[in-house]
Amino acid sequence: MYGAPGRDTSERYLPIADHGLIGDLRTVALVGTDGTIDWYCCPAFDSPSVFAAILDADRGGAFELAAAVPSRTKQLYFPDTNVLITRFFTEEGLGEIQDFMPLSESGEADSHRLVRRVVCVRGTIPFRARVAPRFGYGAERHTVRMADGAAVFDCAALSLSLRLTATVPLECDGGDAAAEFRLARGESAVFALEQNRGEAAPRGCPRARAEREFTATVAFWRNWLRQSRYRGRWREMVHRSALTLKLLTYAPTGAIVAAPTTSLPERIGGGRNWDYRHVWVRDAAFAVYALLRLGFTGEAEAFMGFLTRHTERRGGGPSGPLQVMYGIDGRLELPERVLPQLEGYQGSAPVRVGNGAATQLQLDIYGALLDSVYLYDKWCRPISSGHWRGVCALVDWVCEHWDQPDEGVWETRGGRKRFLYSHLMCWVAIDRALRIAQRHSLPANSARWVPVRDEIYWRIMDRGWSPARQAFVQHEDSEVLDAAVLMMPLTRFIAPTDPLWLSTLDALGDELVSDSLVWRYDPKASPDGLEGEEGTFSICSFWYVEALTRAGRLNEARLAFEKMLTYANHLGLYAEEISHTGRQQGNFPQAFTHLALISAAFNLDRALG
Structure with a gap:
């Protein structure tokens, strides 16, 4: 292990829940309650990891930053934002780390820049940091060098270079960078890790830049959340869920990932470990429904754009005109493979990347998608003629194939069956298309659609009961x-x-x-x-x-x-x-x-x- 200052060496892994999430709508980082970043992929959600200690405490890589004396910690989000604060309570004083990834008002990320600002609130506290990247899921070698006071990590195999700048002196230690420093009340230190694109080091005071980025990032999240129409009893939890869904959005394409991690186990020691850093049509469509409910129409429009560009394949493949899931850039191939070099969370191997379920037949996705199209048409903006052609093609395919056995919503690997839920969502697909057609007097093959919808209904009632x-x-x-x-x-x-x-x-x-x-x-x-x-x-x-x-x-x-x-x-x-x-x-x-x-x-x- 890297010797994380706040982590008990007898416990090599924090509980999964002992993490917060930050991101820039391209990728995310998981920050443990001890101040350690133990999951971070760069430059995108599905890129090979830079820090993956959550999947292998010894070989995964981590960005450790914490008080160098015994401490208690607590985490919170800066209100109504995705800026994370980890507080350290020590006998010598109180300090905190403010973690965020800068975004502009337009939602553009600032070169995948990860900022960690350390502040001493009371007393005087010693801190220490160790930045130990392990590129390519811990499989690729890298070098580290000092350049203009910054530590530069180069991974030739991935053509990826990261630059670590700090307002305290850095030292190279093997393939890592380390720092020890002491802060008194009111003093701060800033660490920034970003892609090194060969440009000159940023000008001006890093503290001043970090302050500007902090202010702009807080403003971005608060301005986004201000669109919410929810004023109910559980406002804090609902808004945190909305902010989390937004963090799982890949802004360049409008994709929404199912989760930002891979292979965190469904049971410790078990093998049900899957890569969720892809776009499930079902999950993303349901996410659009939830965000539309709250008044966030921009995400629905972006996702509909993603579907138009990447998922409307004429003719279709073995799973029909839609695939169960896509890459965040719309790619179709997501080959599943095992990474033997990583032991898995608490030894829960295997660690997988890619997902073999992409080629499964899951008929329910058509209902999830067309339900989201129906709600988009109802709550956002009327469906275009081009989209309607695509909807008709999908419904015609569902009418032809709804009775096939499939792998089902839970992506079972025990053979295809005629799942009730799959039939249900095929009924939804046809029903929602008919509702849209009626709402706008659009041309529809009602003579075919209505009888099939009714046939599915009676099939469920007769053979699903x-x-x-x-x-x-x-x-x-x-x-x-x-x-x-x-x-x-x-x-x-x-x-x-x-x-x-x-x-x-x-x-x-x-x-x-x-x-x-x-x-x-x-x-x-x-x-x-x-x-x-x-x-x-x-x-x-x-x-x-x-x-x-x-x-x-x-x-x-x-x-x-x-x-x-x-x-x-x-x-x-x-x-x-x-x-x-x-x-x-x-x-x-x-x-x-x-x-x-x-x-x-x-x-x-x-x-x-």
């Missing part, structure tokens, strides 16, 4: 319960007080719900082709809240929602899953969870009045 379980089930010819069916009333497929649905809701509550936490399904009852167990799925917990809300069970819904808020980390962030002990698991933070929180809060607020 289990008389034995008195519930809708995961797939045809099964008795397995699945939390994905919680979307049935949310998509307006079935009335939320329909007796069949209320019976299903009770069955789910009895079998898959524990203290507001919801499992996706029981993998023992429905083998998914993967080894090991997983935790409860946080998006399903918020779906459960919303289903209770729509069923009129408001006391249960509010209690379940308030309980779910207690599982957030100290900053209001959520990973993908929660373990049986209440610890966060999986990639962090996850867009799916935060968008579901927004939707549940919005609808529960409205129901409570």
Whole structure:
């Protein structure tokens, strides 16, 4: 290990939840509660890592910065921003690190610049820093040299050079850079890590530049958040979720990543470790819904632009005209491979990059996408004639292929089945297209679309319902319960007080719900082709809240929602899953969870009045 000043050497890894997130709408960094940056990819979300100690404490690389004496720490966000503050409480005084990535008012990043400003608030405190990059997921060699007082890290294999400037003296130590310094009350030090493009070192005082960047970054986030129309009971949590979704946006293309990390395990020691730094059509479409609900129309427009440029493939591939996921630049190929040089978080190998699920058939993505198009048309701006042609092509394809077995929303690797959720979302795709056509008197192949929509409805009602379980089930010819069916009333497929649905809701509550936490399904009852167990799925917990809300069970819904808020980390962030002990698991933070929180809060607020 690099000897992080604030990290107990007996605990090589912080809990996943003990991190905050900063970013510049191109990439992000995870900052531990001890002041260590242990995840950072440059220059983009899906670039090879520079710091990846969260995946290998010895070989991953880290940017350590902390008080050099024993301390207690606390983290908070500068109010209504994504500027992170880590505070150090010592016997000698109080200090803090202000971490941010500068953005201009236009949303342009400043050369992927990562700024760490250290301030002594009271007393006198010694600090120490060690910047230990390990390029290419720890696989590529680099050199370090001093140039004009800055440490320059060069990785020839990746054609990437990073420059570290500081207002305190830096020393090269092997392949790392280090500094030790002492600050008295009111004094500060600044570290800035940025891409080295060969230009001359910035002129002027680094402290003054950092102050300008801090002020501009705070203004950017506050001006963005000011667009929110949410004034409900859970404003702080909803707005933190919105700020997090915005951080997961790749501004150059309008893409929205599912999460900014890879291979954080769904269970410690297990193999369910996946790369989420890509654009899932489903996740991004749901994120558009959540942001539109709050009044953020710019992100919806940008994502629709991404779809137009990158995902409307005529003719289609093996998964149809849409692919399950895309690269943040729209690329189609996302080959999955294992990185043997990294041990994984707390030894949870394998570490993967790329994602083999990109080639799966997941029919539900068509419903997620067309529902977001429907809402965009309703709340943002009317659909264009060019977009409508694309919508018609997608719906025609769904009408032709909806009855195929597929891998389903949970991307199982145990063989294709006829999943109820896939059929449900195909129904949504056709239904939303018909609604758009009716709203604007657009030409539509209603003679074909309406009968298929109705056929899907009766297929779900007849073959998705289990008389034995008195519930809708995961797939045809099964008795397995699945939390994905919680979307049935949310998509307006079935009335939320329909007796069949209320019976299903009770069955789910009895079998898959524990203290507001919801499992996706029981993998023992429905083998998914993967080894090991997983935790409860946080998006399903918020779906459960919303289903209770729509069923009129408001006391249960509010209690379940308030309980779910207690599982957030100290900053209001959520990973993908929660373990049986209440610890966060999986990639962090996850867009799916935060968008579901927004939707549940919005609808529960409205129901409570």
